[in-house]
Amino acid sequence: MTERESDVVIIGAGIAGLTAAYRIKKLFPKCSVLVLEAKDRVGGRTYTVDLTAANGTDKWDLGGQWVCRHQHHILWLLEELGIETYKQWLDGKKLMQIGGHRIKSHNSNLPPLPLLSLLDLGRALDKIENMVKQVPRDDPRLSKRANEWDNMTLEALRDQVSYTHATRDTFDIAIAMISGIRPREISALHFLHYSSMAGSFENLFEADNGGAQEWKVKGGLQQVSELLTDKIGKENVILSEPVKSIDQTEETSVLVTSETGQNYRCKYVINASPLHCSVAMDYKPSIPLTRQSLANRSPVGHLFKFIITYKKAFWRENGFSGEILGNGGAPVIPGCDSGPIQLIYDSVTGYGNPALVGFYANAWQWRLVDLEVRKASVLKHLTEFLGEEAANPIHFIDKDWTIEPFNGGCPVNTATTSALSFFFDGIRTPHDRVHWAGTESATQWNGYLSGAVQSGMRAADEVLTRLTPEIKLDGLLQELDNKFPEPSSSSVRGAVVMVAGSAMVAGLCMFMYWYLT
Incomplete structure (x- = not known):
């Protein structure tokens, strides 16, 4: 087959890869970019489908779905694309079923737990959020307790900060919602770092006040990738083209070969496939052990x-x-x-x-x-x-x-014990001319669509800095990064303390009344 040439080859036509392509073309229109996608569609872990509805047909998301006010990178992109x-x-009333499987209703963010369990939950959340504040978003290893937390599972941490079965059941449900992984499979440090990158643990499981499930996207989220494809040119996005190998043995170029046998010659590569997929390709020279080992120890949810x-x-x-x-x-x-x-x-x-x-x-x-x-x-x-x-x-x-082909799970890779301590360098450090994107490599909202956008912007800026040193970057990425809010006090924890405290005072007053009369 003939060899196609471009300045940059991007692997993966999900939101991360397409954001990288869009940013490169916007900042440096003369740069030629090709996006290679293994699937027969764009969108990665977003997937919008048409379903029969009350009023004909409508669109729903079977993949990534929610955004929130604190996710400034995806909000910037949605505004850029004119998406509401x-x-x-x-x-209305919320419903909950845990413990003895009895269904209970409630009207607030507080789960309908017994008083002692509520107190235990408030205490556990307070301890967890204090730990989250100790873990830097850019590098979890910089935490003073990094080794301690990376050597224990999240289940062990859960048992350390909580005592009642109801609290632990509630915690397990939250973790399953967030990651699709059981607490015994996750490093405690990974969980704390993941929460830190969202501002707090509470932000991950809440659906209001800046929580991750706060807003939905009108028309579905796959349209983000479809509109980005239109902007960079459909002719530059090649579907059903899984990458087989990446050869950097030439000093000034990279040869990317697909499973179909097509060769692509470029100056730089951005690999925006999921962490475990990114190491499934053949590299010459081999990718660093840190990335391979991190991927091996980071199962997908x-x-x-x-x-x-x-x-x-x-x-x-x-x-x-x-x-x-x-x-x-x-x-x-x-x-x-x-x-x-x-x-x-x-x-x-x-x-x-x-x-x-x-x-x-x-x-x-x-x-x-x-x-x-x-x-x-x-x-x-x-x-x-x-x-x-x-x-x-x-x-x-x-x-x-x-x-799902070329995914094998969702929403994100989660590190097991000791993975971050030994191999975290592999997440963003370029492999010569190969740069890494994908939500797993984000420093804000890792695992979310906003993290994918941030990672694509970062990888694009890295490549542009090397490809065209004379081009001055616009500072947009730093501006969006700087909007990330400082952790605020937890509304759930505050409500737990208030409700439980009020109940205890009321109970004490009733006891005193009964005792004195």
Whole structure:
């Protein structure tokens, strides 16, 4: 085959890779850029689908979905592309199912736990947030307690800061929501660093006040990649072109070869594929052991998502927000240790079409169950929360990201114990002419769409600095980085303390009244 030449080859047409291409072309229009994508579509871990809805058809996200006010990099890109956001619906009663599997309702951010568990939860959150503040976003190894925390699992840290089963169950649900990984599989340092890059642990699991699930994108998030493709030129984005090898043995150029046998000659490469995918290619010379080892010790999470469309938003009419949180409840079929529902949110679109979005509990078990059985189990479980109207959807669809080609999981890679202490250098340090992007390499909102945008901007700036030293960068990346807010006091922790304290005072007053009279 003929050899195609360009200044820069970018591997991966997700948001990180396409942001890098867009920024290079915007700052240096004469630079030639090719984007090679292994899949037959752009978007990476975003995936928007058309579903039958109350008013014809509409779009929903089966991949990345939410943004928030503190995610300045993705917000900049959305504004650049003219894409609207709207608030995640939260009005009405919320539902929760943990412990003995009894369903309880509540109207605040506080979970409906017993008083002692609430006190324990508040105390645990306070300890965790204090630890988060001790972990630098740029490099977790700079924390004074880095070795201690990297040598223990998150489960061990959880047990160290909490005492009640209800608190630990609530914590486990939050971690499963965030990462798709069980606490026993994650380094405590990784978790604290991950939280630090979001400003706080609370920001990761909240859906208001700057929490990660605060806003949705009208029309779905895959359009970000589609619009970026239009701007850099569809002819410059080559689909179904998985990269096989990257050869840097020539002194002044890089030869990239695809599985189809096509050769691409360039001056620099930006590899924006997920961490575990980035090391699956052949490199000459070999990539540093730090990156290979970090990838080997950073399994990808497993979130298994479903969308259910309805004729009307009956839960809103009945006074519910649509938010459901749980650990799956009691087992309902052989082979699964729990029921199917872990998290549900209202997913009425920006065009008013009703739906619910949810995630499976014990995804690694439910993924082995036949689709029709999964669907029936979810709908039956949902009726226990929202009534019989939940049993009659228009459409049900789910997506198992573990079988998505060139992903093998979602949302992000998570480091096991000792991985960060020994191999963190591999995450962003260039391999000669190969630079790394992807949300795993972000310093703000790692694992999120905003982290992907930041990483793409950073890699683009790195390459432009080497490719065209005379070109002055615009300082936009630093400006967006500087908008990152300092950690604020936790609204959840404050509410826990206030409610639990009030309950204790009331109980003491009742006891004194009874004792004195």
